[in-house]
Amino acid sequence: MSSYQKVPRHLLAIDCIIFGFDGEDLKALFVKRKLEPQKGNWSLMGGFVAETESVDAAAERVLFELTGLSNVYMEQLHCYGELERDTHSRVVSIAYFALIKIADYNDAVLKEHNASWISLKELPELIFDHRQMVEDAKERLRQKVANHPVGFELLPEKFTLRQLQTLYEAIYETILDKRNFSRKIFSLDIIRNTGEKEKSTSRKGSFYFVFEEDKYKQLEKEGLKFI
Amino acid sequence: MSSYQKVPRHLLAIDCIIFGFDGEDLKALFVKRKLEPQKGNWSLMGGFVAETESVDAAAERVLFELTGLSNVYMEQLHCYGELERDTHSRVVSIAYFALIKIADYNDAVLKEHNASWISLKELPELIFDHRQMVEDAKERLRQKVANHPVGFELLPEKFTLRQLQTLYEAIYETILDKRNFSRKIFSLDIIRNTGEKEKSTSRKGSFYFVFEEDKYKQLEKEGLKFI
DNA sequence: ACAAAAGTGTTGTCTGTACACCCATGC
DNA sequence: GCATGGGTGTACAGACAACACTTTTGT
Numbered sequence A, B: 001m002s003s004y005q006k007v008p009r010h011l012l013a014i015d016c017i018i019f020g021f022d023g024e025d026l027k028a029l030f031v032k033r034k035l036e037p038q039k040g041n042w043s044l045m046g047g048f049v050a051e052t053e054s055v056d057a058a059a060e061r062v063l064f065e066l067t068g069l070s071n072v073y074m075e076q077l078h079c080y081g082e083l084e085r086d087t088h089s090r091v092v093s094i095a096y097f098a099l100i101k102i103a104d105y106n107d108a109v110l111k112e113h114n115a116s117w118i119s120l121k122e123l124p125e126l127i128f129d130h131r132q133m134v135e136d137a138k139e140r141l142r143q144k145v146a147n148h149p150v151g152f153e154l155l156p157e158k159f160t161l162r163q164l165q166t167l168y169e170a171i172y173e174t175i176l177d178k179r180n181f182s183r184k185i186f187s188l189d190i191i192r193n194t195g196e197k198e199k200s201t202s203r204k205g206s207f208y209f210v211f212e213e214d215k216y217k218q219l220e221k222e223g224l225k226f227i
Numbered sequence C: 001a002c003a004a005a006a007g008t009g010t011t012g013t014c015t016g017t018a019c020a021c022c023c024a025t026g027c
Numbered sequence D: 001g002c003a004t005g006g007g008t009g010t011a012c013a014g015a016c017a018a019c020a021c022t023t024t025t026g027t
Helices: A055-067 A107-112 A130-147 A150-154 A161-172 A178-188 A213-222 B055-067 B107-112 B130-147 B150-154 B161-172 B178-188 B213-222
Strands: A009-021 A026-032 A045-048 A073-080 A091-099 A115-119 A191-198 A206-211 B009-021 B026-032 B045-048 B073-080 B091-099 B115-119 B191-198 B206-211
Touching: A009 A055, A009 A130, A009 A150, A026 A045, A026 A055, A026 A161, A045 A055, A055 A073, A055 A091, A073 A130, A073 B073, A091 A130, A091 A150, A107 A115, A130 A150, A130 A161, A150 A161, A161 A178, A161 A206, B009 B055, B009 B130, B009 B150, B026 B045, B026 B055, B026 B161, B045 B055, B055 B073, B055 B091, B073 B130, B091 B130, B091 B150, B107 B115, B130 B150, B130 B161, B150 B161, B161 B178, B161 B206
Parallel strands: A009 A091, B009 B091
Antiparallel strands: A009 A026, A009 A045, A009 B009, A026 A115, A073 A091, A191 A206, B009 B026, B009 B045, B026 B115, B073 B091, B191 B206
16 A cells, blocks of 8 residues: 555646647747746746646646637647756656637737747747647647648638638648649538638638538548548 | 745656567567555556656666666657546556567566566456557557558567568558568568578578668658558 | 468559639629 | 639549469478
8 A cells, every 4th residue: 555655756747839820820829937947938838737637637727727718629749758858847747739729719818928829930949848849749730630630620610721721731831732632621521611701812702611520520430531 | 946836746657568579469568566556467567757867768767677678669658647547546657668579578577577478469457547558559559650660670680571561460450462562561672681581481481581770761751651 | 292381463443643724703 | 804812624643452373392
C-alpha cells in the first residue's frame, strides 16, 4: 500500500495551441504572460493540472478560461519533459491543440487576457519551448486533416467551397486546383449544398455548404483519405 | 519568483510498450508487477520520473532496466491522465513505445524481471489502462510504419524479403502479395542484397538483405509513402 | 523425380494531376 | 456590355491490385 511513497512529485502544466481560421490565414491564439518568469512575453495559454481533475479536463478548463468555449475539437499533442524547458523550475507540460470557429470567439475575452490571434506565418518569439509546440501542432494538424475532416471545426456552420479550399491551402501552405479540389470533396459525399448563396464576394454568388456528420462517421470506420 | 508556489504536484510515471518480432508474430514485453496494487498481474514495464531527469531520459532508463538496451528506436506515445487510472492513487503516466531486435534481448533478464514476450494476438488481461496503451501503440506503429521504414528496427541486421514481408503482415494483420511487395520495396531502393543466402527455410535459399540508412535519409526529407 | 520455398511480369483499374472555358450577375 | 469570381470536363500518367508459372536444390 505504501509502494508509491518516496516517489518524487512534479509540477504538471497544460499548454494549449488554439487554432482559428479567419478566411485567409491559419492563426493561433497567444497571450502575454502574466506570471514570472518571462512576464509580458508571448506565450501559449496554459495552466497547471489540479489534484482532482484529469489531464484532459485540465486542458478543457484552460481552453475554457481563455475562450469561454467548451465542446470544441481538442486533442493531446505531446508531453514536453525536458529538465530545463521552463527556466524557472522543473515543469512537465502536456500540450493540447484545439480547433475553434474564430467567429464564436468573444472579443471581450481577448483584452481581458491580453490575447491575440496571430498568423502562423508571422510567429513572434515565444517563451520556453512554445515555438516547438506550435510547430509540432501544425505538423499534427496537417496529418490529422489529411485523414479526418476536422477542418470543418475551423469553419462557420455554413461555408463556401472557396472558403474550404482556402483553409486547406492555409494548412498545407500550398495552392490547390479548384476543379480537382471540388471533385475530391464531392466524391467523399460529406458536405451538403444548402441552396443558399453567399453574395458578398462575387456577383454570381457561391453556394453555402454544410458538413454532414452522419455520412462522415460511416466513412470514418472504413478509413478515409481526405486529401 | 514565487509564482509556482501552491501549485499541486503529481506522481509522474512512465510505461513502455516494447515491441519485438520473432519472425512470425508481433510481440510485446510484459512483466508480472512487483508493486502493490495488483502485484503479480501482467503489466507494462514502468517506473517513475525522477526529479533530475527529463521525461525522455526516464523512458530510456526504464527501457534499459528491463532490456539492458539503449540507443533503440523509441517514441513517446501519449500521456494518460485520467483521475482513476491507477487504482491506488493519482498517477499520470506517459507511455512510450520502443522497437527492438528480439535477438538482442538477453533471456537472463527475462527471468530476473518476471518478463515475457507475449503475442499481440493473445493479450492477457493487463492492469489499469495498459490494454488501452498497447492498442494505441499498435495503431501508432501502423501509422509510423506506413511512412517511415522503422520496421527494420524489429529485424536482425540481415533479413530475407520473406521476413520483411511477414513483419508487415504481422503489423497490419493482413496478407500481402509477394510480387507486389517486393516490387514496392525494391522501388524504394533502401535495401541492399548482400549476396549471401539463408538456407534453413528452403532448398533454393533466399538472399539476405540489409537496410541502407543513407538512401533512406534522403527519401525521408522528400516524404515517403512506404507501404 | 519431387517437394518446397524463391523469384519474377503483365494487364486492367483507379487515382491524381494538369489544364481552359463558359456562367451568372451587379454595376 | 463588361468585369468578377463561380462552376464545370477531359486526357494523360503513375500507382496499385490481381493473378501463375519457372527456378533452384536437398532429399
